[in-house]
Amino acid sequence: MNKLTENIFQINSEQDFEAKALAVFRFQVENNSVYNQFIKYLNIKPSQVKTLMDIPFLPIEFFKSYQVVSAEPPFDTVFKSSGTTGMSRSQHWVKYLKLYEKSFKRGFEYFYGDISNYAVIALLPSYVSQGHSSLVYMVDKLITKSAHPYSGFYLNDNRLPMILNDLNKQQQKTLLIGVSYALLDLVESNQFHLTNTIIMETGGMKGRRKELLREELHNYLKKGFGVTQIHSEYGMTELLSQSYSKGAGIFQTTPWQKIFIRDTEDPFTYLPIHKTGGVNVIDLANIYSCSFIATQDLGRKISTDQFQILGRFDHSDVRGCNLMVV
Secondary structure (H helix, E strand, O other): OOHHHHHHHHOOOHHHHHHHHHHHHHHHHHHOHHHHHHHHHOOOOHHHOOOHHHOOOEEOOHHHHOOOOOOOOOOOEEEEOOOOOOOOOOEEEEOOHHHHHHHHHHHHHHHHOOHHHOEEEEEOHHHHHHOOOHHHHHHHHHHHHHOOOOOEEOOOOOOHHHHHHHHHHOOOOEEEEEOHHHHHHHHHOOOOOOOOEEEEEOOOOOOOOOOOOHHHHHHHHHHHHOOOOOEEEEOOOOOOOOEEEOOOOOEEOOOOEEEEEEOOOOOOOEOOOOOOEEEEEEEOOOOOOOOEEEEEEEEEEOOOOEEEEEEEOOOOOOOOOOOOOO
């Protein structure tokens, strides 16, 4: 790993973020042939890029057709997006899994504290079955780091309601992370009142159920689990960092991420707070791929580091994204 990776988790100001983002941009222009060709196609010279607002964002669709990398082989692994049969899946070639692990561990700690304080219960059947999931890899490592005897993946396990209630009686801090339809299946056949459990949905019905408005889904889950808020995770196969929502669908970024909202008619125009448009993501942890991604999500910023996801331009494969349109 190069020196850039040593500094991205130590950002302490907006100016510091911009300086490091520009350094990553220059590195990726030099080392990422796909990104380099994209910038040439736009007729943008790297020397013209002097601020965050000048940095071009690579459309996320490129990950379905090209190997978007800023490094030479070998790579530790390749992650693939979720998708229905016949759908092209995005591929993210990961140079160093240790960098991904550092990013998601620090990201979780930034919002929730030490993972070793939690029991981690995972309900991710569709991701597990398809394989090559960055979400499954992350959750598996969090399960290992939690070291709690009940931590694990639960697929069609009749013991799960008993385990959740038992953890609650023990006043054990618990993270229940699951795809939306699996969480709904659980509360349809069981009633809970969990006072020490974070319910975190990763979005999506994966064709198993009718899509719901986010507010409707969260109301079902709040009632079924007996909690006051439903948390959410926003991440992508194509990136190495996650944002989290602790309720009301309002996500917050880590210090090494930033969100821009682009005009849907003019992708090089950025919109002010509270205006809806396309979501652009900067993830400085994604040094060895591309850190500047134009997603196919619609959203709006609430503040400098908070945003909402409001839907999709189409049915693109964004991992861990809330699919409901509000």
